[in-house]
Amino acid sequence: MAVGCPPPAVRVEVLGPLRLLVDGTGVDVPGPKRRAVLALLALSEGRIVTVDRLVDALWPSQVPDSGRQALHNHVSRLRGHLGAASDRLETRHDGYRLVLGDGGLDLAQARALLEAAQHDGTGGYDLLRQAHELWRGPVLADLTGVEPIAAAVEDCARLRQDVTDALVAQAIATGRAEQVLNLAAASSAADPLREPAVLLLMRALAATGQAPRALHTAREYRRRLIDETGLDPSPALDATEHDILTGTAPAPQTSPPVPSPPSAAQTPRTRPSPPAGSTAGPVPHPGDPATAPTETIATTQPDAPAASGSPAAPATMAPGGAPRRATTLLIGREPQLRDLRELLAAERLVTLVGPGGVGKTRLALEVARQDGAATVLRLAPVTDSAALAHALATALNLRVDRGDVLSACLAVLADHPGLLVVDNCEHLLDGVRDAVDTILAGCPWTTLLATSREPLGLPAEHLFRLAPLALPRPGEDPAQVPSSALFLDRARRVRPGPPPTEEELRTVAGIVRRLDGMPLAIELAAGRLSTFSLDDLNRRLERSLDLLAGGTPSADRRHRTLRATLEWSYRLLTADEQRLFRHLAVFPDGVDLDTAEQIADGLGLDSDPGAVLARLVDASMIEASFEGTTRYRMLQTLRAFALDRLSASGEDDAAARGLLAWARGLTAWVCTTLDSRRESAADGTLRRELPNLRAAWRLARARGAVDDAAAVITALYDAVAYRDLVEIRDWAVELAADDALDGHPLAGEVLGTAAEATYHRGDYRGADLLARAGLEGPAGTTGSWHCLSVLSVADLARGAYDEVVEHSLAALALSGPHRENLGIAALAIAYAGDTDEARRLNEQGLAGAVSPSMQAWGAYVAGEIDSLAGRSEAAEERYVRAVELARAAGATFLVGVATVGLLSLRARTGRVREALGGYREVIDYFARNGNWTHLWVTLRNLAGLLRRLGDGEPAALIEAAADRAPDAPAVEGPGNAAPGPEGAGPRGGAVAPDVPAPPAAGRAAVLDAARRAIERNLSRTARL
Secondary structure, rough: OOOOOOOOOOEEEEOOOOOEEEEOEEOOOHHHHHHHHHHHHHOOOOOOEEEEHHHHHHOOOOOOOHHHHHHHHHHHHHHHHHHHHOOOOOOOOOOEEEOOOOOEEEHHHHHHHHHHHHHHOOOOHHHHHHHOOOOOOOOHHHHOOOOHHHHHHHHHHHHHHHHHHHHHHHHHOOOHHHHHHHHHHHHHEEEEEEEEHHHHHHHHHHOOOOHHHHHHHHHHHHHHHHHOOOOOOOOOOOOOHHHHHOOOOOOOOOOOOOOOOOOOEEEEEOOOOOOOOOOOOOOOOOOOOOOOHHEEEEEOOOOOOOOOOOOOOOOOOOOOOOOOOOOOOOOOOHHHHHHHHHHHHOOOEEEOOOOOOOOOHHHHHHHHHHOOOOOEEEEOOOOOHHHHHHHHHHHEEEEEEEHHHHHHHHHHHHHHEEEEEEEEHHHHHHHHHHHHHHHHHHHOOOOEEEEOOOOOOOOEEEEEEOOEEEEEEOOOOOHHHHHHHHHHHHHHHHOOOOOOOOOHHHHHHHHHOOOOOOOHHHHHHHHHHHHOOOHHHHHOOOOHHHHOOOOOOOOOHHHHHHHHHHHHHHHHHHHHHHHHHHHHOOOOEEEEEHHHHHHHHHHHHOOOOOHHHHHHHHHHOOOOOOOOEEEEEOHHHHHHHHHHHHHOOOHHHHHHHHHHHHHHHHHHHHHHHHOOOOHHHHHHHHHHHHHHHHHHHHHHHHHHHHHHHHHHHHHHHHHHEEEEHHHHHHHHHHHHHHHHHOOOOOHHHHHHHHHHHHHHHHOOOHHHHHHHHHHHOHHHHHHHHHHHHHHHHHHHHHHOOOHHHHHHHHHHHHOOOOOOOOHHHHHHHHHHHHHHHHHHHHHHHHHHHOOOOHHHHHHHHHHHHHHHHHHOHHHHHHHHHHHHHEEEEEEHHHHHHHHHHHHHHHHHOOOOHHHHHHHHHHHHHHHHOOHHHHHHHHHHHHHHHHHHHHHHHHHHHHHHHHHOOOOOOOOOOOOOOOOOOOOEEEOEEEEOOOOOOOOOHHHHHHHHHHHHHHHHHHHHHHHO
């Protein structure tokens, strides 16, 4: 009986760019939709993914008629990619299933390592380190437009956070804090308001003898938290500071964290116990026959461990807490505060009622703060009465795993009586009424303070109506009156200065009168002093009173008032000003003056565009920034309001067309200007406008506007070729894979641009295929030039020098001598051994070069030729000249390749430390941009230097990996053909026969070995 071979192993890696490996060999999966199908199948972890789910994920807005057939084609091609392992992709009656064995998915591997570390008797440091190293970069960055994948990316981010926290905690506990200090700092910097990461960083700093920095970190975190959220940190921060100050900082918990639900917060506050003999306890929820303790599983969720040996400290500003320290002074409410406290001592339910903006929430929070043990239930973000019980559980810091949520909350409230503040009840009045009635009946020792625009309507309710702040009366000092005092306090925060004059105080009194003493309106008006003078503000407020007090229905009282304020400002504009304001909102990063005037001209405004724009700035609807170039931007709240108004006016389609027309015009200008002496100006404009171009690109793709997308991406060919704008390269590859491109007049140019982008990804074979596909159709002059140019550099990478010359000269006939084609041909001829002919060709190219990057290219090629000819000094001058020109023009790719040549030259001439330091920077640059074709060249050059330094083991590992890599250029490619010292091997380094050929290493291992070798040899040379 014949024995069959076991099926090849399949591994899918999602913790970085999507990667498919079959029997350990990487397999390219082209096209965003096919990659999305593979990702969705892998992320299902062996479960069936239905056809409907896949189709909906790939075409969320509208499934084309051919959608299911297209999906079938993608699956069929995925089987082709799997090769002998194609049986692992199974077809089921309603969908597909990808069967991966143990270790077949890095995400599952990371989870398993985290869980294993939790149960490891030694703490699991090595396991956690392995788990952390599985992340290779941004997770599935090119696929986040697919909604299920975007959700999975968020889950991966949370998992990485858990792994990082556990690794840092375990390292500190086992005396390895030095090894994770940078990791702890990076984790904290990634989310500066995440307290567990801050606490771990503090402990890591303290454990490495940096207690002052640890305490400084605590102070900065506390300041940032208060400034950005108005909240105070938890007691864990105080406890950690105390431990560091006293030198008794205990090790953090070393077991990996168990992810908690989003609502988990801090330990419930301690409340006064009920009187002796009280029967307060769990009560049945209305409609339930009974509430048995065994039917509801609920636990409290601590946010961070308490100090060693002490009970859990009370929470500070958890979801259900009140701040220990008010962020702003409560002005003019002392009598009401006193009356409320007296009422709450006698009444079970007090409802604070009043109009929006009168200060109900602020006063209620102050009552809670002074109480010290109150729970605050904030209803502004709750939009459905069905979620009330869950919101209350969050406020109580209660996790309910099974059973009735409200019953569990009642049990906690009954066991720990105290004050419950229910804020913003008006939009959920019926649901709040029922919930409050249930609490009153089941928790006799709980007191409730509610805030609402209208009463709850319960028999036990005591109404406390909150009036606006008192207004200045004739003869009174305005500074001593609450409404004016509030304005002056908030004004000092935005415009510090000398005390107000008597005339200014009279103006303030007039302002607060116009605002009817409403605190929120006063605060908003005072905030405008950052833009207006006091007199200007006074004049603008004269017509605003009716709008500041009301607004459209919304769940959040403050949002209603803010919208009313924006509406007021908007209605003060003329029709032309309103229209320009609406249409500028489609630019997420603002516009320069030329663009603003261009948009205004396109709208056919009756007024002068410049005057309209100036008026929008004066009205604070648009901000003018004068850093570098003048820029006009909207705050996000104003932009959201303008987009609403754009849609309401029926102009959103016209504005979208305007954005696309702008993008086509801008990129056409960039295309022309990058190929001129003004290249650096075009580079700066392109980088500055990238956020707006991104919005235009996504809009074009969402609308299926192939004409616009093709025009934009082909105009950016030089940006793809010479700049580190990886995102634009991704756009080109994305469009090239779109079936809608078939037969398009610009298809050849798009394919040529995508081929260039693919070459920069390190896939020169894929670039060759795309370029040849572009030449098969009617590519036109520009498209043919794009494709022939890419073919020439792909030929160069594989050492086919005759074909390089053929394709370069064919491209030259289409472009003229001012482009790079003569230089590419010259490189091939030089690498083939004829440096004199190479120099002659390159000098022709240099004579025709116009743009700085083409001059830099010619200088680089001249440096390569001189290096090959043994003219080291001349070569170095050429390389340095190339780097300077390319850097000034923004041609970062040229900076990289010219630097590689320069470093190789310096290494050969004995300037080892300069070369090692430079290699470190260039390796990081190419790795960051994913350009493995040039990264392999750099690594091979480094390997030659390492051999000469006697460090043969990493050199052998690098060379073995490069020899096996499908995207590594031929050994004789740029930078590798330069002759080495006497006895040099084929890569310009001394042969080390005693070092055996190592097994093939993965790319991450190669990079790690290279970086370690650089640091090791830098240390060695420093001691010499």
